[in-house]
Amino acid sequence: MSDPAMHIAGIGISFGGLRAVDNVDFQAERNAITTVIGPNGAGKTTLFNLISGALRPDRGRVELAGVDVTGFAPAALQRAGLARSFQITNLFFDLTVWENLRIASQVLEPVSRALLPVAASRRALARVDALIERFGLEDVETDLAGALSHGEQRRLEIAMALASEPSVLLLDEPTQGMSHSDTEDTAALIRGLTSDVSILLIEHDIGLVMSLSDHVVVMNQGRKLAEGTPETIRANPEVQAAYFGSA
């Protein structure tokens, strides 16, 4: 049996006396969508910060395809195959969509070639073209990122996260603030990405969680409350009390 895309083992961190993430275990299967849900303050974003190297865990382990990457810095994690969706503020608003993707794809280039002219890197350029097509950004390719609609900016963020050809993609509320139709388009897009990448998602929209996820992990007060298929989670009385009850 091959290792899962990601294995989180007993991970935890405290801020002062607060156990923001407390002994959390789960696996993200390959080419699947694993979604972390839970009420505000449950520890979801902190969990992502531990996984993506923004925070170093006090306890526990993060494995990518069986390789221990606990405590790796973000750049080393990226080389190990992990990518996280950029926040909108990390887009270069004064550069075009194409230029943003070109910069994000630069990590595919060997260091010795990084200073060569743009045309010297065929792999990165091919990646930019593939992402523009896949994300439906052809019509805005030469537009400044700052001039895009909110939905287009969020799509561009996801495309940029994929530029490094990761094996695991972390998405923290990718449809936040989107219109209903943009949300549906983005959900379909995310579903389509699983042919290439394993996805770990934080999402608030419970309808989207149920329709999109293969596996759901429920957090509450820093701990894992339950995990299972969307159907099992929806039917779980503890989850209903902690999460659906307050929604």
Ligand SMILES: Nc1ncnc2c1ncn2[C@@H]1O[C@H](COP(=O)(O)OP(=O)(O)O)[C@@H](O)[C@H]1O
């Ligand atoms: N850097 C920090 N310092 C102190 N407390 C924090 C920090 N980050 C998060 N917290 C606290 O940890 C808990 C979990 O927060 P967070 O991970 O943002 O939850 P969620 O994303 O599920 O809403 C909250 O009580 C929050 O106030």
Ligand SMILES: [Mg+2]
């Ligand atoms: Mg959060």
